[in-house]
Amino acid sequence: MDYQLLFSQFTANAAHTRWPRQRQLHECLRHAIRQGTLGSGARLPASRTLAQELGVSRNTVLYAYNQLATEGFVRPDQRGTVVAPALGAPTQTTRRATASRNALSTPEPNPHLRAHLSRRALSVPIYEQGSVDAATAFTPGVPALQDFPLTLWRRLLERAWRTMRKAQLNYADPQGEAPLREAIANHLRVARGALLDSSQVFITDGTQHSLDIVAHAFADAGDKMWIESPGYLGALAAFKGAQLKPLGMVVDAQGIAPSAADWQRHRPRLVYVTPSHQFPTGTVLSLERRLALIAQARAAGSLLIEDDYDSEFRHDGPPLSCMQGLAPDAPVIYLGTFSKTLFPALRIGFMVVPAGLVAPLRQLLSRSAPRGRVAEQWALADFMHSGQFSLHLRRMRRLYRQRRDALVAELERQLGGADGQAAVADVYGGSAGMHLALRLRDPQANDVAMSHWLRQHGLVAHALSEHTIGQRMQPWRGFVLGYAQVPAEQMAEKVALLAKAVRLGTPP
Numbered sequence: 001m002d003y004q005l006l007f008s009q010f011t012a013n014a015a016h017t018r019w020p021r022q023r024q025l026h027e028c029l030r031h032a033i034r035q036g037t038l039g040s041g042a043r044l045p046a047s048r049t050l051a052q053e054l055g056v057s058r059n060t061v062l063y064a065y066n067q068l069a070t071e072g073f074v075r076p077d078q079r080g081t082v083v084a085p086a087l088g089a090p091t092q093t094t095r096r097a098t099a100s101r102n103a104l105s106t107p108e109p110n111p112h113l114r115a116h117l118s119r120r121a122l123s124v125p126i127y128e129q130g131s132v133d134a135a136t137a138f139t140p141g142v143p144a145l146q147d148f149p150l151t152l153w154r155r156l157l158e159r160a161w162r163t164m165r166k167a168q169l170n171y172a173d174p175q176g177e178a179p180l181r182e183a184i185a186n187h188l189r190v191a192r193g194a195l196l197d198s199s200q201v202f203i204t205d206g207t208q209h210s211l212d213i214v215a216h217a218f219a220d221a222g223d224k225m226w227i228e229s230p231g232y233l234g235a236l237a238a239f240k241g242a243q244l245k246p247l248g249m250v251v252d253a254q255g256i257a258p259s260a261a262d263w264q265r266h267r268p269r270l271v272y273v274t275p276s277h278q279f280p281t282g283t284v285l286s287l288e289r290r291l292a293l294i295a296q297a298r299a300a301g302s303l304l305i306e307d308d309y310d311s312e313f314r315h316d317g318p319p320l321s322c323m324q325g326l327a328p329d330a331p332v333i334y335l336g337t338f339s340k341t342l343f344p345a346l347r348i349g350f351m352v353v354p355a356g357l358v359a360p361l362r363q364l365l366s367r368s369a370p371r372g373r374v375a376e377q378w379a380l381a382d383f384m385h386s387g388q389f390s391l392h393l394r395r396m397r398r399l400y401r402q403r404r405d406a407l408v409a410e411l412e413r414q415l416g417g418a419d420g421q422a423a424v425a426d427v428y429g430g431s432a433g434m435h436l437a438l439r440l441r442d443p444q445a446n447d448v449a450m451s452h453w454l455r456q457h458g459l460v461a462h463a464l465s466e467h468t469i470g471q472r473m474q475p476w477r478g479f480v481l482g483y484a485q486v487p488a489e490q491m492a493e494k495v496a497l498l499a500k501a502v503r504l505g506t507p508p
């Protein structure tokens with residue numbers, strides 16, 4: 001074992017540099033034992049030898065060995081100090097993997113530990129979406145982070161903390177802070193045509209959290225529910241996580257289209273929709289279908305979940321009001337998020353529930369809601385009440401429209417036949433939001449293989465067919481292209497790579 005290398009890698013980590021030497025050594029050895037780098041029964045060097053090798057005092061080593069012995073990680077024997085056998089021998093895989101990696105990197109998933117995962121967890125489709133993707137073209141759902149007014153946001157946060165009273169350090173209101181709920185209600189009335197009072201607003205940790213709440217509060221394990229197909233896999237994960245039975249409902253050019261027979265045969269407890277900009281196809285649910293959905297849900301006793309995640313950005317035509325505002329007391333739970341309008345790491349979203357459901361939901365959440373992050377909520381309320389939010393939206397709308405125009409022009413030129421070659425794909429759903437769908441004309445195209453090839457070449461283009469939910473329909477084949485972060489002048493080059501993958505068919 002190269003203790004010098006082990007120790008230098010550990011101390012190079014910024015989080016460990018300020019610790020005293022003896023703590024660094026203790027934590028370093030403990031980490032190595034936990035990771036299996038130092039396996040059960042391994043003999044540690046004599047304290048004098050290790051001290052010399054590492055250039056630390058012998059007392060430092062003795063301190064670390066003593067601490068490890070007190071915690072049960074090592075034990076003394078006649079010849080020195082060994083790693084305790086109770087910690088179990090590391091498997092061959094762990095040994096090999098650890099030896100070849102930096103001692104501080106994330107351990108490989110252990111196949112034996114998969115047995116601990118629930119059937120629910122295993123049933124959720126794996127969706128490759130690491131944080132490394134975040135700043136890459138064409139990752140969907142990430143706004144133009146470079147254009148966020150970070151200095152202003154920092155000032156608002158500072159102001160919120162400065163004016164905070166000590167009483168506000170307590171568990172907060174389970175519905176969220178009143179000034180933010182009022183700001184959201186005002187915004188939704190004006191910008192989204194919603195019908196609501198601020199008492200119907202619940203602040204959450206983002207839409208994913210709202211979906212978890214809805215799935216647990218308004219349905220029971222085993223209940224049927226509907227979700228659009230192709231659809232949003234984050235919602236699917238939340239519903240499966242709550243042990244509901246999601247049924248994929250076909251999306252056509254006007255959005256979700258359940259038949260009368262569907263309503264009779266598969267009566268759903270919940271119906272999840274993205275009517276203003278369907279994810280991932282980008283289609284807009286027609287007014288006729290919205291009204292029909294509300295009437296049918298009312299008749300069937302179902303609740304509609306309207307995920308209005310990116311509708312603040314409408315590029316063509318007049319803004320469409322949300323479904324929640326189409327009929328007084330519509331059976332709609334409206335979900336909104338600041339992940340697209342501001343930034344995803346903020347983790348603030350909201351739900352608007354029908355007036356009659358406020359009291360029971362509030363009661364439920366008073367036990368289970370996080371009930372914190374008051375300063376962020378006050379800063380956000382300030383951002384909205386001061387008009388900065390509307391200003392930011394106007395700026396982003398201009399930027400996204402310009403980027404959308406550039407992307408559509410390139411897609412049409414390079415894949416839509418405008419360059420004289422045969423058209424192989426069509427653009428869907430670019431009229432709003434921050435992404436569009438590129439649908440390939442070949443119904444057998446292997447968009448998954450193309451997506452992998454593109455990823456290897458530095459481009460993220462999630463395959464549309466991977467968003468198919470259920471077996472009842474022909475998958476859409478093509479890509480979801482998020483353009484919010486891609487400067488217009490880079491579109492030609494990015495689309496050229498995409499076009500190469502498509503024209504190659506199934507790349508090697």
Ligand SMILES: Cc1ncc(COP(=O)(O)O)c(C=O)c1O
Nearest residue numbers: 141206207208232279309337339
């Ligand atoms: C349809 C849809 N809803 C919600 C979200 C995300 O919401 P949040 O970040 O608030 O969980 C996304 C993110 O891409 C999305 O595509």
